[in-house]
Amino acid sequence: MKRHSWMYIAFGVLWLSLVLAVASMGQAWRGKGRVKGVVTDTEGKPLEGVTVRLWHVESEAGFETKTNKKGEWTAAFIRGGQWNIDFELPGYVTRKITVALKELGPNEEIRIQLQKAPTAAPAVPPELLDKVDEGNRLFSEGKYAEALAVFEKLVQDYPNARVLHFNIGNCYAQMGQFDKAIQHYEMSMEAHPNKDEVWIAIGSAHLQLRQFDKAVQALEHVSLEKIEDPNLLYDLGNAYFAANQLDKAIPAFERAVQLKADFTDALYMLGTAYIGKGEKAKAREVLQKYLQYDSTSDRAKEVQLMLRSLK
Structure with a gap:
């Protein structure tokens, strides 16, 4: 009987070890870091109940949290490295970003508009x-x-109502199926009375898929003045910047700042683009404006160094 008891104990210890190992794999994103952020609408009003999904690329693990009444969220005890972060709220376009976070030392607050x-x-x-x-x-x-089922049934019963493919595309986009969204946006193009709206939707979906070249191709059908989303303009500017097309990146960043004066990410990239163009006076003006909205973060210290180098 004693031998059997020891066998049961050994089996129990082994089982517990396996359970703990699986649990630790699911929390491989854990570390000592911390990051916080705020989510608002395009008018700056805080959004409550936004699902914030965080995925640590290296460990292939993650978790989610939600924003409070002030639109604030916090992620504590995280590892450093590259993180993919999605922001989702019914009735709003899902926003996806990739950021590099530090495990030791402060991380910049992440401010997102939906x-x-x-x-x-x-x-x-x-x-x-x-x-x-x-x-x-x-x-x-x-x-x-x-909603998708309703629109698909309508298109099936009334094939000439091709404009409804735009609604189908919106449903797929909100469900994170951006490839299908693009297909239906393109199917709606001929019937849709507002071609700019379709191109913007296609470009935005390509950006969510990180297909930057295709996003640029779509959005170049639209004048920047027709784009009202500062985040989309910022992403477009970054795509141009990465391709070293500074002459196109600068107007996109300028338009983003025009729509949202305190958009520090866009101000930083606009100043950097001006430096790349050798336009020091404009770079100084933009970077000084950056410090009006952020004077304490690590990036603010970097901006101060950039300004000293421009004297």
């Missing part, structure tokens, strides 16, 4: 309006799969 997701379907035959309204209502409630 844009309202388009819902209306233009130029729809009158006899379909009730069903379209039903689909739009479901979409605004965050019931994207149900």
